[in-house]
Amino acid sequence: MFVSKTMTRKVITISPDADLFEAQDRMAKNNIRHLPVVIEDNKLVGIVTDRDIRSTMPSSLFKELECTLEEKDSVCQLKVKDIMTPDPMSISLLDTIQDAMLLIQGERIGALPVVDEDGKLKGIISIRDLLRAFINVMGIEEPGTLLGILVEEKVGELKKIVDIIVGEGISLGSVLVAKYWEEGKRAVFPYLFAMNVNPVKEKLKTMGYELLDPLQWYIDKLPEMDDPE
Amino acid sequence: MKKTGLLYDERYLNHNTGLYHPETPDRLRVIYKGLTEAGLLPKLKLIPARPAEMKWVESVHDKAYIKRFRELSLSGERTFDYPDNQICTETFDTAILAVGGILDAVRLVMTGDVDNAFCAVRPPGHHAEYDKAMGFCYFGNVAIAVRYLMSEWDIKQVGIIDFDVHHGNGTQHVFEEEASVFYYSIHEHPSFAFPGTGRVFEKGVGLGTGFTRNYPVLPGQGDKEYEKIFETDLLPMFDQFKPEVIIVSTGFDAHMDDAISGIKVSTEGFTWIMQRIMELADKYSNGRLVSVLEGGYSLTRLPELAANHVKTLLNDSL
Numbered sequence: 181m182f183v184s185k186t187m188t189r190k191v192i193t194i195s196p197d198a199d200l201f202e203a204q205d206r207m208a209k210n211n212i213r214h215l216p217v218v219i220e221d222n223k224l225v226g227i228v229t230d231r232d233i234r235s236t237m238p239s240s241l242f243k244e245l246e247c248t249l250e251e252k253d254s255v256c257q258l259k260v261k262d263i264m265t266p267d268p269m270s271i272s273l274l275d276t277i278q279d280a281m282l283l284i285q286g287e288r289i290g291a292l293p294v295v296d297e298d299g300k301l302k303g304i305i306s307i308r309d310l311l312r313a314f315i316n317v318m319g320i321e322e323p324g325t326l327l328g329i330l331v332e333e334k335v336g337e338l339k340k341i342v343d344i345i346v347g348e349g350i351s352l353g354s355v356l357v358a359k360y361w362e363e364g365k366r367a368v369f370p371y372l373f374a375m376n377v378n379p380v381k382e383k384l385k386t387m388g389y390e391l392l393d394p395l396q397w398y399i400d401k402l403p404e405m406d407d408p409e
Numbered sequence: 410m411k412k413t414g415l416l417y418d419e420r421y422l423n424h425n426t427g428l429y430h431p432e433t434p435d436r437l438r439v440i441y442k443g444l445t446e447a448g449l450l451p452k453l454k455l456i457p458a459r460p461a462e463m464k465w466v467e468s469v470h471d472k473a474y475i476k477r478f479r480e481l482s483l484s485g486e487r488t489f490d491y492p493d494n495q496i497c498t499e500t501f502d503t504a505i506l507a508v509g510g511i512l513d514a515v516r517l518v519m520t521g522d523v524d525n526a527f528c529a530v531r532p533p534g535h536h537a538e539y540d541k542a543m544g545f546c547y548f549g550n551v552a553i554a555v556r557y558l559m560s561e562w563d564i565k566q567v568g569i570i571d572f573d574v575h576h577g578n579g580t581q582h583v584f585e586e587e588a589s590v591f592y593y594s595i596h597e598h599p600s601f602a603f604p605g606t607g608r609v610f611e612k613g614v615g616l617g618t619g620f621t622r623n624y625p626v627l628p629g630q631g632d633k634e635y636e637k638i639f640e641t642d643l644l645p646m647f648d649q650f651k652p653e654v655i656i657v658s659t660g661f662d663a664h665m666d667d668a669i670s671g672i673k674v675s676t677e678g679f680t681w682i683m684q685r686i687m688e689l690a691d692k693y694s695n696g697r698l699v700s701v702l703e704g705g706y707s708l709t710r711l712p713e714l715a716a717n718h719v720k721t722l723l724n725d726s727l
Contacts, residue, residue: 379429395629
């Protein structure tokens with residue numbers, strides 16, 4: 181679960197003295213939105229995002245409009261170091277994916293540079309890296325069927341469910357457990373590597389479990405949230 | 410009335426999936442019984458099964474996979490990779506007979522001996538991948554039929570309509586890079602059903618972009634949703650594509666009484682769907698249509714569903 185295992189290692193970086201067109205070009209070519217800014221020894225000094233650049237550049241719609249040479253010149257003169265976020269928030273190699281998720285979510289940012297104890301850039305972890313990890317955890321890139329089961333919040337429920345699945349000889353791609361809006365209940369989502377899941381469903385029902393109505397499934401929804409109408 | 414072929418053979422019952430498996434020989438037994446009791450058999454040209462030439466199977470599948478399947482089947486092993494795929498010593502031969510019978514049905518449609526055909530085969534095929542058995546399927550029956558049409562009969566534009574309740578991942582993957590085969594699938598939304606593919610953004614790859622169309626349906630939906638899909642999306646898209654031949658992956662498992670899915674199409678809904686597909690075939694394909702059985706597990710509903718399906722193919726009054 182260390183960031184070092186999930187981060188992108190081959191980081192595309194930029195120098196603080198590069199101009200904005202070069203930074204923009206580098207992001208476009210690599211289809212990325214964040215460039216860590218590094219100096220000699222790969223030391224991290226800042227981060228520049230595509231939004232930083234876009235908010236500095238005149239809109240492309242104005243390309244053909246009158247624009248004084250001085251104005252053009254002023255944009256051309258700008259360097260990455262003029263618009264970057266200096267000393268950006270970063271994360272260390274031994275921090276975990278969970279740390280990265282909470283930090284990215286809490287700070288509302290898109291990516292975190294990963295640095296060693298000397299402040300040297302070792303990688304970058306972005307929302308996309310975390311999504312990839314979550315897709316892997318869900319197991320949904322392999323064919324299977326997702327079930328939704330409502331259970332009492334007490335010890336041993338998950339074991340019973342897993343035993344039923346294993347008893348049918350079916351492998352599990354993942355089991356997600358989510359909060360449910362009813363007090364004392366949890367929603368369990370096993371992802372089964374099988375098309376024939378009816379025997380499992382029948383056994384669950386026989387043992388008194390309530391299967392969730394697929395249209396009420398959620399993996400992330402706040403309780404008592406009204407539908408936007 | 411049209412001339413309709415029926416591919417059926419008792420040897421298709423030999424693929425034994427054991428107890429408690431929905432894809433049982435009884436499915437074909439009740440389908441045949443349904444056709445018999447509806448008095449349809451005398452109106453049909455019966456097509457017997459025959460083994461497929463291996464070159465056609467190899468046009469879609471890895472040779473090493475075919476070999477592994479044969480060996481595993483003959484060994485007496487009961488499971489092929491996933492517990493879904495129950496096999497017996499007859500499974501490999503039955504799968505070869507299914508492919509061969511379908512190719513013969515296609516041939517008879519192309520020679521004009523029949524206008525169209527219903528292939529009541531087992532095992533089904535649309536989940537089978539290049540080198541993997543999946544979801545009760547071993548060989549891509551429909552995909553192989555399309556390859557045969559293209560190389561043996563020089564057909565340039567084939568339309569595949571797959572209304573089995575599950576996405577036909579195998580068929581899609583064979584043709585997703587090609588613009589000459591239009592694969593259209595309607596199925597239960599992959600977040601709620603096997604196999605987890607067939608999302609709306611899967612639209613083909615490279616030159617094939619735009620020639621794969623997936624229309625996921627949410628659990629609980631039924632006839633109305635299917636009517637909307639056909640009228641606003643499927644029919645207009647086929648009006649553009651103009652297939653020379655239409656192959657249908659016919660699954661009856663979207664029926665409201667079929668326990669495998671949450672989709673609720675009625676018996677009448679299935680007839681409506683097939684009537685629209687027949688009109689398409691008449692409009693663009695000179696009536697040439699081959700329907701190949703995929704899923705459908707409600708033993709009480711299959712007789713009427715199959716009988717109505719065949720009546721629609723015959724253009725007989727319901």
